[in-house]
């Protein structure tokens with residue numbers, strides 16, 4: 617099995633993405649970063665998810681509790697107060713590790729040199745810190761799969777997607793470091809990874825421990841997504857993990873030089889040099905079309921497991 621680290625600001629869809637990652641990969645660690653909701657809620661959500669899915673053996677490492685430089689806001693309106701749709705789940709017994717997330721990423725990249733992949737469904741602060749401490753890490757990490765960026769329809773500002781918006785400095789550092797990167801932008805998820813009412817009802821009917829988990833953690837996400845005009849709950853992190861596992865889910869991709877804007881109103885905007893105007897080598901593959909049916913088949917298969 618391919619070896620991965622799951623880097624997450626654990627709320628709603630992050631937890632479903634973690635469930636998929638546990639099915640598809642050997643997850644060597646879960647690293648927590650500031651983003652969606654209060655840090656302590658993200659930690660608790662990750663610990664609980666691992667217990668709920670009977671994987672308390674997987675270590676959880678605490679990472680950056682704020683972005684490198686900027687101010688950010690958490691988005692409880694999107695995921696519920698605790699990030700898990702206000703579900704008052706029992707407190708997890710499992711505890712996090714004492715090693716700092718960025719140090720764990722560096723150590724694991726040495727132990728599994730050339731093999732380790734990172735599933736980055738969160739702001740990129742932890743990965744930027746790991747790179748700043750040990751720049752040679754770029755030669756040891758096989759691949760980083762990033763959920764981030766919007767082409768034009770920002771979900772956090774007019775132009776910015778949440779993960780890039782929370783820590784655009786970190787995103788810029790990671791994108792320009794020299795890693796092998798694939799980016800799954802926001803609009804691709806909205807197009808291909810939105811769970812409609814009909815699909816939501818089908819998930820309710822599956823009636824497994826996993827489907828019950830899906831419904832509970834995503835309840836507020838669904839209401840929020842519909843209130844801003846999406847056709848249902850949007851699952852960008854789950855789509856990213858599925859594309860990492862089966863690249864044929866990404867139907868169209870382009871290799872381009874990608875950067876992130878750091879300034880004022882357009883802070884966090886994804887800048888794609890479509891026409892090679894900068895004469896810079898492509899630093900990322902960007903997914904521009906995904907196979908919705910194939911993604912949903914993977915999701916439903918996983919939710920149907922006992």
Ligand SMILES: O=c1[nH]cnc2c1ncn2[C@@H]1O[C@H](CO)[C@@H](O)[C@H]1O
Pocket residue numbers: 627629630652691694737738763771777778779802841850852853
């Ligand atoms: O409005 C939202 N819908 C879905 N995900 C969101 C939203 N706001 C923040 N996130 C979080 O940021 C990424 C997507 O931009 C996802 O990683 C999700 O965890």
